[in-house]
Each structure stands twice: as structure tokens, then as C-alpha cells.
Amino acid sequence: MKSTQPRKQRKMLYQAPSHIRYGHFSAPLSAPLKTSHNIGSLPVRSGDTVRIMRGDRKGLEGKVTEVDKKKYRIFVEGVTREKVDGTTTLIPLHPSKVMITNLNLDDKWRRESLKVEEATEEAERPKEKLIEEEKEPKEPPKKKRKKKPISKTKAKKTKKSEKKKAEESQSG
Numbered sequence: 001m002k003s004t005q006p007r008k009q010r011k012m013l014y015q016a017p018s019h020i021r022y023g024h025f026s027a028p029l030s031a032p033l034k035t036s037h038n039i040g041s042l043p044v045r046s047g048d049t050v051r052i053m054r055g056d057r058k059g060l061e062g063k064v065t066e067v068d069k070k071k072y073r074i075f076v077e078g079v080t081r082e083k084v085d086g087t088t089t090l091i092p093l094h095p096s097k098v099m100i101t102n103l104n105l106d107d108k109w110r111r112e113s114l115k116v117e118e119a120t121e122e123a124e125r126p127k128e129k130l131i132e133e134e135k136e137p138k139e140p141p142k143k144k145r146k147k148k149p150i151s152k153t154k155a156k157k158t159k160k161s162e163k164k165k166a167e168e169s170q171s172g
Contacts, residue, residue, distance in 0.1 A: 013072075020067050033100065037114050044074055044095045047104030050153045052076065054097040061101060068092065 003009065016024070025043040027050065034040060044064055046052065051061045062077040073092035080088040105111050 003141055018069060021072070024072060025067065025069070025074075027095045027098050027100050030099055030101045031104065039114070042100060042103070044098065044100065045107075045110070047106065048100050049102035050076060051101050052079065052093065052097065053099050055093075057091070065090065074098070093111040095171075 003012075013024070022043055026041045027044045028041045029037065029039060030051070044114065046064050046067055048064045049061065050064055052058055057079055060076070060079060064074050065077050066075040068074070071092065072094060074095050075090040075092060076098070079091045079093065081091050082088050103110075103114075104112075145163060
């Protein structure tokens, strides 16, 4: 987003197309998932198990039952509120306020995308290690100074000074 004005930020958020909204549904992964998939966050989907990290229901864990892309909210199983008439309703949560603890890998595309990201990160890691290893033992090369040509006046002065030194050493 280019603008820093809050009204334009909100407008861009609410008018975003679905492929951009998908990225806004990203939530951080738990530590074991980060290490196994080498990814920090993924968009939340229905079927994922999440832990609530903010608010009154902090620490509760449950499956995502519904994703509302229009209102930027997810609904978690077991996170309910009792209405005045006695019925219970699911509480909407923003996806950034939860952490994914278990992924729903029923979708072939999602499984493949995780494998691709793992492979690319593994391919990049050895290169970084090699570069770091190469840098440590090598010392930075010393810059060689180019010799400037001596001007004629300086050349004459140096010859005269050499002659004087020679005469002094012979006489002394």
C-alpha cells in the first residue's frame, strides 16, 4: 500500500480483491510447525486447529469452522457467546490474533505448496553456509596503490638531492 493515510488504508483493505484478502488471513505457525515446514506464517483455512493468543479467550484451542473473507474474521469451534434469548453464537476472531497449531492438509494444492517452499528454502541454505564459510578465513585484499608518474621538476630535484647526499657521504 502506498498511502499512509488511515482512511485510504481502510478503503484499500475493505475493497481488496479475494486473492489479496487471502494473504491478509495469514496467522503465525506454532514452533514445531515452523521447524517442520520452514515457514513463519500461512493463511488460515477451515479445518486448521488454532490457539487464541489475544483477548478474553486467550489460550483456548479449537478447529476453524468458518472463514468470513468479507468481514476478515474466522470462527473457532467452542468459542461461543450466549445471547440474551438463550441461543449461542460463534464469536468472530481476526486471524492475526490466533496461532496455527495443526494444519489441514486435505487439500492437494496446500500440501504441494508447503513442499515447494521447503525445497526452495533447503536449496538456499547450503549456499548461505558456503558463503559464510568462505568469508571467515579470507582476509580482505589489500588495495594496491598505483604509482603516479613523477613530473620533470620533481625528477630534477630528486636527482640533485641524490647528488648532494653522495657528495656528503664521500667527503664525510
